[in-house]
Amino acid sequence: MRALYRASRVASSTLRPFLCESHRTGPLQTLVEGGRSFCSHAREKSRDAAVDLNHYPPERIRNFSIIAHVDHGKSTLADRLLELTGTIKKGHGQPQYLDKLQVERERGITVKAQTATMFYRHNFRQDYTSEMENAPKFLLNLVDTPGHVDFSYEVSRSLAACQGVLLVVDAAQGVQAQTVANFYLAFESNLTIIPVINKIDQPTADPDRVKAQLKSLFDLDPNLALLTSAKTGQGLEHVLPAVINRIPSPSGKCDSPLRMLLLDSYYDEYKGVICHVAVVDGALHKGDKISSSATGQVYEVSDIGIMHPELTPTGVLLTGQVGYIVSGMRSTKEARVGDTLHQAKILVVPLPGFKPAKHMVFSGLYPADGSDFDALNHAIERLICNDASVSVTKETSTALGMGFRCGFLGLLHMDVFHQRLEQEYGAKVLSTIPTVPYIFDYSDGSKVQIQNPAALASNPRKTVTACWEPTVFATIIIPSEYIGPVITLCSERRGEQLEYSFIDSQRAFMKYRLPLREIVVDFYNELKSITSGYASFDYEDAEYQKSDLVKLDILLNGQPVDAMTTIVHSLKAQRVGRELVEKLKKFIDRQMFEITIQAAIGSRVIARETISAMRKNVLAKCYGGDISRKRKLLEKQKEGKKRMKRVGSVDIPQEAFHELLKVSKE
Numbered sequence: 018m019r020a021l022y023r024a025s026r027v028a029s030s031t032l033r034p035f036l037c038e039s040h041r042t043g044p045l046q047t048l049v050e051g052g053r054s055f056c057s058h059a060r061e062k063s064r065d066a067a068v069d070l071n072h073y074p075p076e077r078i079r080n081f082s083i084i085a086h087v088d089h090g091k092s093t094l095a096d097r098l099l100e101l102t103g104t105i106k107k108g109h110g111q112p113q114y115l116d117k118l119q120v121e122r123e124r125g126i127t128v129k130a131q132t133a134t135m136f137y138r139h140n141f142r143q144d145y146t147s148e149m150e151n152a153p154k155f156l157l158n159l160v161d162t163p164g165h166v167d168f169s170y171e172v173s174r175s176l177a178a179c180q181g182v183l184l185v186v187d188a189a190q191g192v193q194a195q196t197v198a199n200f201y202l203a204f205e206s207n208l209t210i211i212p213v214i215n216k217i218d219q220p221t222a223d224p225d226r227v228k229a230q231l232k233s234l235f236d237l238d239p240n241l242a243l244l245t246s247a248k249t250g251q252g253l254e255h256v257l258p259a260v261i262n263r264i265p266s267p268s269g270k271c272d273s274p275l276r277m278l279l280l281d282s283y284y285d286e287y288k289g290v291i292c293h294v295a296v297v298d299g300a301l302h303k304g305d306k307i308s309s310s311a312t313g314q315v316y317e318v319s320d321i322g323i324m325h326p327e328l329t330p331t332g333v334l335l336t337g338q339v340g341y342i343v344s345g346m347r348s349t350k351e352a353r354v355g356d357t358l359h360q361a362k363i364l365v366v367p368l369p370g371f372k373p374a375k376h377m378v379f380s381g382l383y384p385a386d387g388s389d390f391d392a393l394n395h396a397i398e399r400l401i402c403n404d405a406s407v408s409v410t411k412e413t414s415t416a417l418g419m420g421f422r423c424g425f426l427g428l429l430h431m432d433v434f435h436q437r438l439e440q441e442y443g444a445k446v447l448s449t450i451p452t453v454p455y456i457f458d459y460s461d462g463s464k465v466q467i468q469n470p471a472a473l474a475s476n477p478r479k480t481v482t483a484c485w486e487p488t489v490f491a492t493i494i495i496p497s498e499y500i501g502p503v504i505t506l507c508s509e510r511r512g513e514q515l516e517y518s519f520i521d522s523q524r525a526f527m528k529y530r531l532p533l534r535e536i537v538v539d540f541y542n543e544l545k546s547i548t549s550g551y552a553s554f555d556y557e558d559a560e561y562q563k564s565d566l567v568k569l570d571i572l573l574n575g576q577p578v579d580a581m582t583t584i585v586h587s588l589k590a591q592r593v594g595r596e597l598v599e600k601l602k603k604f605i606d607r608q609m610f611e612i613t614i615q616a617a618i619g620s621r622v623i624a625r626e627t628i629s630a631m632r633k634n635v636l637a638k639c640y641g642g643d644i645s646r647k648r649k650l651l652e653k654q655k656e657g658k659k660r661m662k663r664v665g666s667v668d669i670p671q672e673a674f675h676e677l678l679k680v681s682k683e
C-alpha cells in the first residue's frame with residue numbers, strides 16, 4: 018500500500034507539471050496513458066507548439082547572461098552563439114541581432130536586455146568521435162545586457178533569471194569601470210562567473226595582462242578564462258561547453274505550485290502586453306488562469322512560448338524555463354516588473370522581486386506644439402509599456418502648457434526615451450533642463466523632495482532650514498598619465514576622493530564621492546576628452562549630503578519662465594546664470610520690441626543680456642525734409658513698441674530649450 022502511495026506521489030510530482038490545470042487537480046490515474054505522462058488536453062495544446070519543452074527538465078537547462086563594459090563585444094558574442102546553435106542563420110546580414118530597437122542600431126549600444134533560447138547538444142565526455150546525435154540536448158537561455166551605466170538596472174533584473182554569467186573583457190582594453198560594477202552585481206547574486214577575454218584578434222590584445230587583472234581585482238582563476246574572438250570565431254567552441262559544465266541548472270521545484278517572476282514587459286500593437294517571465298517553480302500552460310501577487314488580478318494565458326529568438330509558441334513553460342506570456346494585461350501598471358505570478362486561487366510566497374528603479378534625473382516633457390498634448394500622452398503611455406523604468410506624472414507649466422514630469426535612470430536613458438518617442442511614436446517633444454531630486458527641510462519640520470525646480474516656491478509661512486543633494490560613488494579607471502587632470506576635474510566638480518590605487522603598472526583605479534548633479538550633465542564627455550577617450554566611468558547611488566543650494570530663475574522681460582528654472586549650488590550660480598543667459602540670447606530671435614533676459618536668485622539679478630528691438634523704417638515713405646512729420650512718426654512707433662512690450666509675449670524657439678540642456682557645467 019505504502020509502495021503504491023509512493024509510486025503515485027512520484028508519478029504525481031513528475032507528471033503534474035506537464036498537465037493542464039483541469040487535469041492537474043483531478044485524479045492522476047485517468048491521465049496516465051500507456052506509461053506516458055501527458056494528458057490528451059496537454060497533447061492537444063502542444064500541437065501548436067513548434068518546440069516541445071517537455072524534453073527539458075531543469076537539469077537540461079542553463080540560464081546565463083552576458084555582461085561586460087560598453088563595447089567589449091557582448092552583442093557580437095551573442096550573435097555568434099545564436100549562429101553556432103543554428104538559432105539564427107550565419108550571415109543573417111544583421112549584426113548585433115538582439116539589438117532590435119532603431120535607437121540601439123543607430124547608437125550602436127544595447128539599451129534593452131534581450132533573451133534568446135537556444136538548443137545545443139553537448140557531449141559530456143568531450144568525446145567528439147562518438148555520434149553527436151546521441152549527445153543530450155540542452156536548452157540554453159541567453160540574456161544579452163546593456164553595458165552603459167544608465168542601464169545597469171536592466172542588468173540586475175536580467176541576472177534574477179540566471180544562474181551564471183559570461184563576464185566579457187576586451188583583451189586590449191582590459192578591465193574597465195563597468196566590468197567592475199557588473200562583476201559585483203553577479204558576485205552579490207551568487208552567480209557562477211565565467212571570464213571571457215574577447216577580441217583576442219586585435220593587434221594590441223594582451224590576454225595575459227587581462228588574466229592578471231581578473232586575478233588581482235576579482236580573485237578569478239586565470240586558468241579558467243576563455244579566450245575568444247567574436248569577430249573571427251576563434252575559441253568560441255569552448256563557450257557553450259563551459260556554460261553547461263560550470264553553470265548550475267535552475268534549482269526550482271517541478272512539483273510545487275507555479276511561481277513565476279515577471280522580468281520585463283512590452284507592448285505589441287497586435288497582441289497587447291507581452292510579459293517576459295522566468296518560471297521558478299511549477300509549470301504554466303496555455304489556457305491556465307494566473308494571478309498577480311502585487312494586484313490580485315486574474316488573467317487567462319492566451320499565448321505562451323519562448324524567444325527562439327522570435328516569439329515561438331510552445332503551449333507550456335516548465336520549471337527553470339524563461340519565456341513569454343500573453344494574458345490580456347493592458348498596461349505596465351498591471352505588468353509590474355518583479356511581480357510574482359501564480360496559478361489563480363493557489364496562494365504562494367512571493368519571490369523576492371527587484372529593488373525599484375531609482376530615478377536619478379528628472380525632466381519635463383512637453384509637446385513641441387502645445388496642441389499635441391493628447392498625442393504625446395498616448396505616445397508616453399505606450400512607450401512606458403516598453404520601458405517601465407521611467408516614472409511619469411502630469412504637470413503644467415505657464416510657459417509650455419500641459420506636459421509631464423518624467424524620472425529617468427540617467428541622462429543617456431533620458432535621451433534614448435526622447436529619441437524613441439520621436440522615432441517610434443512620431444511625437445515631437447520639448448524637454449526642460451534636467452534636474453536631480455533634491456530634498457528641502459522646512460522650518461515646520463516638513464521634508465519635501467523637489468523633482469521640478471519651479472515647484473520650489475517661496476512660502477512666507479515656512480522657511481528652508483536645510484538643503485540636501487543626492488551623491489554617488491563613482492569608479493574611474495584611467496591610464497596613469499591622466500591621473501592629474503582627472504583629479505582636477507573631480508575636485509572642480511566638488512568630488513571627495515575615497516580610494517586611489519593601481520590595477521597594474523599602467524592603470525589607476527579611483528573612487529570618488531561626487532554630487533549627482535555634477536555628473537549627470539556632461540561629466541562623462543569631459544572625462545573622456547581629458548583622457549583622450551581612455552577613461553572608463555561607472556557610478557552607484559550613495560546617500561544625500563547637505564548642500565548650499567539656490568533656486569535660479571530665468572526671466573524674459575521680467576517674467577519668470579518656469580520651464581527654465583533650475584537649482585544650483587550657490588558657488589556656481591553666477592557662472593550657470595551667465596551661461597544660460599548668453600545661450601538664450603543666441604537663440605531668441607529679435608522681435609519688434611526689446612527683450613531683456615535675466616538670471617535671478619530671488620529678487621537679485623545675477624546676469625543680464627538684452628536683445629535690441631528690430632526697427633521698422635517708418636520713415637521710408639517720408640520723402641522730403643519735414644522734420645516735425647518725421648518726429649511724429651517716430652513717436653508713434655515708440656508708443657506702439659511700448660504697447661507690444663507690455664502685451665507681447667516672447668517667442669522662445671525650440672532650439673533654445675535644447676541648447677539649455679547642454680549647459681555643460683554648473
Ligand SMILES: Nc1nc2c(ncn2[C@@H]2O[C@H](COP(=O)(O)OP(=O)(O)OP(=O)(O)O)[C@@H](O)[C@H]2O)c(=O)[nH]1
Pocket residue numbers: 085086087088089090091092093094113125126127128162163164165215216217218219245246247248249
Ligand atoms: N576586433 C574585434 N572586434 C570585435 C569583437 N567583438 C566585437 N567587436 C566589435 O566591437 C564593437 C562593439 O561590439 P558590441 O557587440 O556591440 O559590444 P557590446 O558590448 O554589445 O556593446 P554595448 O551593448 O553598447 O555595451 C563592434 O564594432 C564589434 O564589431 C572581436 O572579437 N574582435
